[in-house]
Amino acid sequence: MSKPRILQIGSLSGSPVANAAVEERYDVLALWKSPDQAAFLREQAQDIEIAVTSAVTGISAEIINALPNLKAICSWGVGYDTLDIAAAHARNIQVSNTPEVLDDCVADIAWGLLLACPRQIALGDRFVRANHWENKTASLPLGMRVSGKKLGIVGLGNIGLAIAKRGLGFDMQVAYHNRRKRDDVTYDYFDSLIELAKWSDFLMIATVGGASTRHLINEEVMRALGPQSVLVNIARGSVIDEQALVKVLAEGALGGAALDVFDKEPKVPDALKTMDNVVLLPHIASATVETRKAMLDLMLENIDAFLKTGQVVTPV
Structure with a gap:
């Protein structure tokens, strides 16, 4: 046959x-x-x-x-x-x-990134491997607490909901920005992305990709987040203006970034590879x-x- x-x-x-x-x-x-x-x-x-x-x-x-x-x-x-x-x-x-079928694994990696950047897990790993700890040749700066903070989510679909649920386990306040308010959740809704960014300690991007969301996270949004906040993206690289991201990170206007996706994958801006407050993954959120x-x-x-x-x- x-x-x-x-x-x-x-x-x-x-x-x-x-x-x-x-x-x-x-x-x-x-x-x-x-x-x-x-x-x-x-x-x-x-x-x-x-x-x-x-x-x-x-x-x-x-x-x-x-x-x-x-x-x-x-x-x-x-x-x-x-x-x-x-x-x-x-x-x-x-x-x-x-x-x-991939909601939980993507949410898991989102949380791995959210922890890895402010708690300096990737930086700490490099610190140990370079023998700085053993030889006392450098010191590791203090990180930023995650639990009890404010988590903003851009795009509260199935994956966004899975991320939000995990945030509650960390005693976080959770709020979101969508094209429209959802009636089936109790999380606070911001109709303004800028206002959500100002409110958030961590801003998680979980929206769809494509022309409608290209560079949705622009320089204004990143500056609204501020130097004590971290941007995490597990959605599509096109959602973030990468040139603006490099600029605000270099200026210290944004606290950090943790990224699993990039605009022109597998090409990643070289400047991001040199920054200790940035965590980079090769688009592996569903890779289990x-x-x-x-x-x-x-x-x-x-x-x-x-x-x-x-x-x-x-x-x-």
């Missing part, structure tokens, strides 16, 4: 397990392996009804429009700012992602064995559901 044919746009975030699982289950046309992708699409276009991609790789309108029989796009990841949703929906192409398996299972469920019923399970 022949396997269903699908087009895979790119490697699933470099996961051999995920890539192998897809190849075992389906007849995979691997676009990213083709030296001439345009020619590849022209040759295979008529046979493709399902495309698989990831939140990192995405899918462009150009690729969508090159596939006249495309009916479904199944993405591995929760973010969809790299997918041209408008182009897909204009042709009634279904799009799915993998929501909810358990979560990546759950993401894979849900993506496969979406593909199989479409093949059987013509409907994906978790549509965007």
